[in-house]
Amino acid sequence: MSSEVEALGYIGLEVSDLVAWRVFAEEELGLQWVPRDDGTIDLRTDQYATRIRLHVGPRDDLAYAGWEVKDGAALSALAARLERAGVTVDRADAAVAADRRVHSLIRFTDPEGNAHEAFFGPLQKTNDPFVSPAGARFKTGRQGLGHLVLACRQKATMMEFFTETLGFRLSDHINTEVVPGRPIEISFLRCNGRHHSLALAPVPIPKKIVHLMVEVTTIDDVGRALDRCMKGGRHLTFTLGRHSNDEMLSFYPLTPSGFDVEYGWGGLEVDDESWHVLTHDTNSAWGHIYQRPPKPAKLESVA
Ligand SMILES: [Fe+2]
Incomplete structure (x- = not known):
């Protein structure tokens, strides 16, 4: 079966200790640490504005996985396919899409309640190139x-x-x-x-x-x-x-x-x-x- 889903685009994590995460992500893994005004953190591995988003919270677990599709038609087709299978699809508004730094997204859950998102149009930061603090380059x-x-x-x-x-x-x-x-x-x-x-x-x-x-x-x-x-x-x-x-x-x-x-x-x-x-x-x-x-x-x- 063909799929509209083309890649794991981003994930969100809920983490309790940002100080410890900064040492781990930046110094040890060589990810780029970009604080946002709302207290969350974007971790970058390439030209995407965000690849791993850290939200402060007690769960210390996955918050959501974001799956990339090609374009708006693919996103609509995926939403329709999910709904035909009986899955509830939330078509997120522009504010949510902007928060995720994508053009548009939908949200749904899998049978075990994990939160998933599918999106197209990820923001590219060509004027603010990815720089690894450790000189690492990531295959994306x-x-x-x-x-x-x-x-x-x-x-x-x-x-x-x-x-x-x-x-x-x-x-x-x-x-x-x-x-x-x-x-x-x-x-x-x-x-x-x-x-x-x-x-x-x-x-x-x-x-x-x-x-x-x-x-x-x-x-x-x-x-x-x-x-x-x-x-x-x-x-x-x-x-x-x-x-x-x-x-x-x-x-x-x-x-x-x-x-x-x-x-x-x-x-x-x-x-x-x-x-x-x-x-x-x-x-x-x-x-x-x-x-x-x-x-x-x-x-x-x-x-
Ligand atoms: Fe693995």
């Missing part, structure tokens, strides 16, 4: 921001929604124990040449987001980010490794919000004409050793 373009992994409880229902209703294509499955002793099947879905823009992982965690992946253009950019994270004492949930399916060479620093970022290079580009769905029984060709995150400090009991 037609492949979008990167990829998002969502935790899910009813995976079959979620798969049906994203493939049948939104038109994502299945790249492969991994049947594995990402965490020892817990076998699961993770499914990887694409909407452009990037091997996956979305993965669905049936993992019993309290958060909606498992991780967000950003890809840099050289292996040295991964190495230098790894150095910065280690120097900063950042916990790595998975050590440096190479994934079995998309061949991404990456490591997973733990964000101040308790979920991971995957920071990678060398991801596979899929050719729709020749690709066959594959099955893997290991998450990684090497590396990606799981390291249990440190437990938060116990709260002092109050008499």
Whole structure:
């Protein structure tokens, strides 16, 4: 099935500790930190005005995912397709679109209540070029921001929604124990040449987001980010490794919000004409050793 969705355009995160996030995002990941008048933060990775938006709040989780379509006709077609499938679509007004720094957007939720947006016309800051404070360059373009992994409880229902209703294509499955002793099947879905823009992982965690992946253009950019994270004492949930399916060479620093970022290079580009769905029984060709995150400090009991 063809899809109007062409890329993961942006995501919004609700985070409780902006000070810690600034150190992580700017100093360690090399993202550009752009404060807004309303107290939110735009994190940039390229010429887009925003790619990751930080909103201050207690949830420390995904707030919304923004999917890019080509133009107004594609957005209307997607809205109609969602409504035919019984999904409630909110056509956001101009103020909301301006806030998201796009021309127009619609909002809807998936079967597990995750908030999604679809948009066209992202604002480009050609007069204010992206500058990484760490000199990193990010691979975006037609492949979008990167990829998002969502935790899910009813995976079959979620798969049906994203493939049948939104038109994502299945790249492969991994049947594995990402965490020892817990076998699961993770499914990887694409909407452009990037091997996956979305993965669905049936993992019993309290958060909606498992991780967000950003890809840099050289292996040295991964190495230098790894150095910065280690120097900063950042916990790595998975050590440096190479994934079995998309061949991404990456490591997973733990964000101040308790979920991971995957920071990678060398991801596979899929050719729709020749690709066959594959099955893997290991998450990684090497590396990606799981390291249990440190437990938060116990709260002092109050008499
Ligand atoms: Fe990933």
